[in-house]
Amino acid sequence: MTDTDKIYRGLVSFVHYDKHFATIEYKAGGKMKSINTKTKLPGAGGKTHHFRVGDEINFKLRLTDRGDRQTAYDVEFLYNGGLDKLTQKARSENRFSGYLKQVEDDLFVKEMETYLFFPLKLSPWENKPGEQSFNAPVTFQLVNLDKPKQIAAALSYRVFKPEYREALKAFEAKEPIPAIITKVSPYAVYLDLYGGKIPSKINLPAPGLENLEAGQELNVLISFMNEDRVVVQPA
Template structure:
């Protein structure tokens, strides 16, 4: 086999963590492939690509074949280039029309996924640090039918799903309510660094951070200079992070200290 011939096929299996898998040609031959960092750097330099495509089952690709770098008696695929994935396209189409989708909850390598019923697309689940009753919602429903939605549909390389019946802690519900209503809260300053102030709300139960704008005038500088550890300030919630229990605050504009 010559390395200059371009073959066409589709991904039949892919390990997202270790970045290797199997690709089958349109004539039925299967070849092993893996993520080659040097190959990616070369394409990035010559073709200007910015990110590596995360392959998934059903991806239609073009590729080349060479002798295996580890076993000269075998051949492997390399220089894989994504063409399309009709299964993912159909999933996105459904997600943009329907409020939620159905799939089967699966646990793979200690990580939760949902397999879309109609396209068999496997999507990683995003589990918030604010969720509770994980045993009931996740562990007790492995391989069972669940309702879910996609977190976004613009970037197919970063598809993630969330279940529609997740249960959140009361702290999160209070935070979400305050965020939506733009409620003014009292925060206690617990420390500071060069970027802003550490603070807590709800009697110290929730920790957060007040980021100081880099484009601040002299009036703002004077106000920030007087803020000390232990001060009580008025804040609004700016953002609630889900990968950890961290909250971003903004100082209330009419705050006087």
């Protein structure tokens, strides 16, 4: 095994989200050491990990491109004790307090007690919080609880766009709405609702959906909807 193949175990002690690096504390040769790693590089398995303070990880070492120092790479997330506690709490009482943060073009929520950062999950039909909300206190829920690597935050008070509110009314009232066919494939009819603001599709084959063409209008009923997806069926 070469030095670059050796796997080390470490703990993330610091994350600089603006500059995209994290500091890892680890033990080697009986001594505690620290090493930095870039946070936007793919880790083990080829996926980018959202680093948080307290992450227990496996990693390898290699020289930087400049060759003047070592850096951690091929990082594999194992667990985060603080994150696990928040996840357990969320299963019974999913309400937390924090601060809305902007890092370049990305939005995060910083949990008030643990200081853990969570990516802010926005619905396609949700208005993005304005700059006046940055660094302000917010309440939020954790989402994707069963996928530790994908846990994110959703604000408790969300402002949705008019087309989403109209779709929700139609869904609750079970009212048919007109949709424009944008594409027909052997497997699905693709639709635009509310002037193209909400896309959806109907899988084929389906009764009564033969000989359809793009540009035609089709009345549909919303059979299911949440903040991320709208499912329709022929009216």
